[in-house]
Amino acid sequence: xxxxxxxxxxxxxxxxxxxxxxxxxxxxxxxxxxxxxxxxxxxxxxxxxxxxxxxxxxxxxxxxxxxxxxxxxxxxxxxxxxxxxxxxxxxxxxxxxxxxxxxxxxxxxxxxxxxxxxxxxxxxxxxxxxxxxxxxxxxxxxxxxxxx
Amino acid sequence: xxxxxxxxxxxxxxxxxxxxxxxxxxxxxxxxxxxxxxxxxxxxxxxxxxxxxxxxxxxxxxxxxxxxxxxxxxxxxxxxxxxxxxxxxxxxxxxxxxxxxxxxxxxxxxxxxxxxxxxxxxxxxxxxxxxxxxxxxxxxxxxxxxxx
Numbered sequence: 047x048x049x050x051x052x053x054x055x056x057x058x059x060x061x062x063x064x065x066x067x068x069x070x071x072x073x074x075x076x077x078x079x080x081x082x083x084x085x086x087x088x089x090x091x092x093x094x095x096x097x098x099x100x101x102x103x104x105x106x107x108x109x110x111x112x113x114x115x116x117x118x119x120x121x122x123x124x125x126x127x128x129x130x131x132x133x134x135x136x137x138x139x140x141x142x143x144x145x146x147x148x149x150x151x152x153x154x155x156x157x158x159x160x161x162x163x164x165x166x167x168x169x170x171x172x173x174x175x176x177x178x179x180x181x182x183x184x185x186x187x188x189x190x191x192x193x194x
Numbered sequence: 195x196x197x198x199x200x201x202x203x204x205x206x207x208x209x210x211x212x213x214x215x216x217x218x219x220x221x222x223x224x225x226x227x228x229x230x231x232x233x234x235x236x237x238x239x240x241x242x243x244x245x246x247x248x249x250x251x252x253x254x255x256x257x258x259x260x261x262x263x264x265x266x267x268x269x270x271x272x273x274x275x276x277x278x279x280x281x282x283x284x285x286x287x288x289x290x291x292x293x294x295x296x297x298x299x300x301x302x303x304x305x306x307x308x309x310x311x312x313x314x315x316x317x318x319x320x321x322x323x324x325x326x327x328x329x330x331x332x333x334x335x336x337x338x339x340x341x342x
Contacts, residue, residue: 093266097260097261097264097265097266098256098257098260098261098266099256099260099266099267099286099289099290100248100253100256100257100286100289105248108246108247108248109246109248112245112246112247113245113246116245117245118241118245118246118247119247132285132289133281133282133284133285133288133313134281134282134283134284134285134286134288134289135282135285136281136282136285137280137281137282137283137284137285137306138247138248138282140281140282141247141248141280141282142247158285161309161311161313162311163309163310163311165281165309
């Protein structure tokens with residue numbers, strides 16, 4: 047029997063990815079890309095490990111999802127990401143023409159919404175606030191530990 | 195003897211990269227990253243070949259430059275790119291904290307400046323218009339050929 051999963055279910059999978067990032071000393075942001083109720087890509091932030099500012103969870107997930115589909119456009123896909131995307135990732139989302147972007151918690155300093163411009167594709171639906179407190183807590187824990 | 199090269203010299207190298215893109219049927223945009231008067235990364239747009247919307251010339255050049263330097267920050271580097279960066283690439287430039295961005299020709303439709311927001315890092319110096327007509331001509335030729 048096909049079970050239809052909720053946004054919360056998929057955000058929990060993104061959260062698991064963020065936990066992997068935390069364990070590796072990376073800023074704890076995780077993402078999954080879902081197509082037809084199935085996860086086709088999972089990734090977490092690896093800017094430190096890969097020594098590459100472009101290696102955000104979302105960017106790695108977009109590349110993996112396109113590889114999986116054999117199509118660089120992600121029209122039928124939803125990105126679940128634990129933190130509001132930055133300008134770079136919102137710009138990549140624009141190019142991929144995602145159907146939906148679901149993020150857990152906002153990022154007032156580095157999130158794309160601080161620009162005051164909708165940088166996503168005009169056809170992309172935006173949902174926010176799913177598992178917000180858990181995902182925000184990971185970020186708080188990470189930056190608190192950094193300051194000690 | 196160390197010869198100090200001009201912005202035009204390095205933009206010609208970016209132009210050569212754009213020509214490679216054109217030869218391969220890609221949107222003809224090329225980039226080089228220069229550090230201390232030396233090219234440390236060269237790249238051209240490969241979104242079709244790599245089937246990946248994130249494979250813009252600038253993104254590939256940032257990753258290659260960081261690999262070369264062993265440092266994900268490009269504080270002492272200049273990006274030369276034949277066309278105004280898009281939002282994604284401007285966002286990546288922000289993270290890399292480039293010293294300078296030099297682009298040849300503007301992109302009214304997809305360039306980051308259409309947002310009306312400076313998406314580059316506040317410390318990044320912007321120079322435009324170097325070899326503008328040659329680089330714009332490559333784009334015109336590409337899109338004209340597409341329409342035939």
